[in-house]
Amino acid sequence: MSEHNAIDDLSHHRKFKRRPMQVTDAQELAVSYAATGLTEHIRLQESDGRVLAADMIAPHPFPAFARSGMDGYAIRSADTSRCELGETVWLKVVDEIPCGYVSSIPIESGTASRIMTGAQVPEGADAVVMLEATEIRHEGSETMVGIKRPLAPGKNITPMGFELQEGDLILRKGTKIGPGEISVLATFGLHQVEVYRKPVVGIFSTGTELLDIESPLEPGKIRNSNTYMLASQIREAGGVPVIMEAIPDRIELAKQRVEEALAEYDLVVTTGGVSVGDYDIMGELVTSGSMEMLFNKVTMRPGSVTTAAVKDGKLLFALSGNPGACYVGFLLFVRPAIRKMLGMEQFYLKEWTAELGADYAKVNNFTRFVRGRLEVQGGKLIATPALLDESSVMITIKDSDCLIVIPPELKGAAKGQAVQVLVLPGAWT
Template sequence: MKELEECLEALLAEVKPIEKTEYVALTDACDRILGEDIVAQMMIPPYPKSAMDGYAVRAENTSGADREHPVTLQIVGELFAGDYTKIPCKGGCAVRVMTGSYVPEGYDAVIRQEDTDYGEKQVQIYREITAGTNYCCVGEDIREGEQILARGTHLRALHMGLLASLGIYEVLVCERIKCSILSTGSELMAPGTPLLPGKIYNSIAYMLRASMERQGIQVPFTEICGDDKELLKEKIQQCLKTADIVITTGGVSVGKKDLLPEVLEELGAKKIFSHANIQPGTPTIGSVLDGKAILSLSGNPFAAYANFEYYFWELAAYLTQNASLKVRRTQAVLSDPYPKVNKLRRFVRAYAEEGRVTLPTAVHASSVLSNMRDCNCFIDMEPGRELHPGDEVKIQYFK
């Protein structure tokens, strides 16, 4: 039996990052992956500006100034943010300026208004300052030709402000990844239809779809397919045409109607792994067809969800080169006993908070869905280990 890490590494080695890009409006670019380097085409700020409300001066004209010996300067103009008036710089003069306003050529500092008498025609300066005080030079923030963001950057809200400051209104980003879901099993019915005898509602697809769409992953195809080999082949091929990743649920074990292994083989899929060292979800299959990964999960809800969480996010992060899609793995201290010793590595549903992890339920059957509602992670438990309160355990948070 292979370890999960080996299986994941082998699957990633068979696929390539998605290179397709598209232009989107800046207003739609947040949380996307940047598809090109961004190089500044202008200086920021584009003009010398004041960092304070006060008076633009030549610093040398404030020499020796204090409250006992103020320096008096003549006010030769007034500028507000947005004004751009060239005012000649003369000895012994000052220009009234506001925060963000243009500082005329020749003036090299701004005395804040709190260090003056707030004069309107002439102003008394109560403090000596040096050149550059409260003065923002052209290009102080960003220089023209400077690389601002690198290709592959996960764009956040602060990046939107940075791009807007450069006048950029359209951004080249990587296309969103697409994943199609095929739920297999003649027992499945869609919610919203009357439940027939011997049938159950399809729940797993809704968990997986919600998880993916919450992270910006598109799900163009979600269908149920009965236990029919030819129909399964047709549906898988449809999935491959619509998506970058295909997920199937059910049909991976050894029952008479577990047709997925045979169907994948007949389609020509390359099996990368199956029957890894994990419970639940041991029969999970990873394969590749037409250069696209197919992740075939168990039909049991927790088995499907836990293995989806382990494999899918690492796969999606690799294909999109978006590290933020990776899951969070850490250590926590166990609060409850888990006396069952397993021959295989085991995922145990749990709830973690502030460094401690609890088991909200005593029932850990992979087919049980209801007790997952109070869980936010699973414990990644080594084979042959019995867990006691106070033990440190490895956990993986649900995405």
């Protein structure tokens, strides 16, 4: 046997001798290598969907002044004490206070000021009587307001600092910014925010069988759909995808392209080339000694050949070329890494308990992550497995909103059985 053939046989043997790692262990290992990214300051109006890189602290109380909770009259509550005896109390109206106007006339015993909802309560007033609970009469040039019921101090007034005091935490570092967050930041005049820079993710597909999506079909060829699916998943996770030209089945070229991508981008994801076939170049690349392999087999179906490696502190994820396995592999491993790089606190998919909506008979030594649909029936959360859930099947990806977790010890699962489900991004939120 030639030296060249002996090396080929050894490499082939290594590929078939993969040692599987438990899913949770593989997740934790991969995420441990994901470094929280750099930060940048951006305008508030550009921050939707970004992740805060610093705690946001209230620069002043909110509200910044005591404000009226309704249209009515600002008064001294002590003036209404005689109303307890059934007497109508008449107070002289000394001012009218619209929103944005600060009255210079303090409220004294026997006086009131007309006030609008949200306006600053004048000095001396400690209650606001609603407009509908008053009556008006005129005595010469003076307007008098009549009140028939007693009011407690503070009635219908929102005190200064009712929501937040100066120095209080508004939003915690790691918060994803949305409409509510933008509203509160704008309220405090925080027009610039420090956010984590979006990680830039390079995407490769491998395989000479791949066609561009604009190309007509050819015998034995398939269109490069995984790349575009991954790009969409990366955007949802918070990253910036960069689609690169597919790599043909040549190990040296693949090594060069991947190393160039790792030098340029924050993270690299490939799809295809991780099985045990003669042309599965990513499986060869991560064991070639040019990078540190973290794992190349995981106790899961689909996607047991999901592979991860690290070079110069940057992660490479090599996912299966089968659409279903590629999709699941991204959700379980790549998405958590991106979310950690963004500074998010919640890396992994939400996990709920549901009742299985149909029998699932497949048995395997590895945990299955079965595409499915969630619905509420009779107050119960029901998870129904997709009819087509093979690793190579892509059509049911669009119809699923959860992954049903079927551990090997269940030996399949019966309808009505309690199961754990992982809620897919954007579903049920």
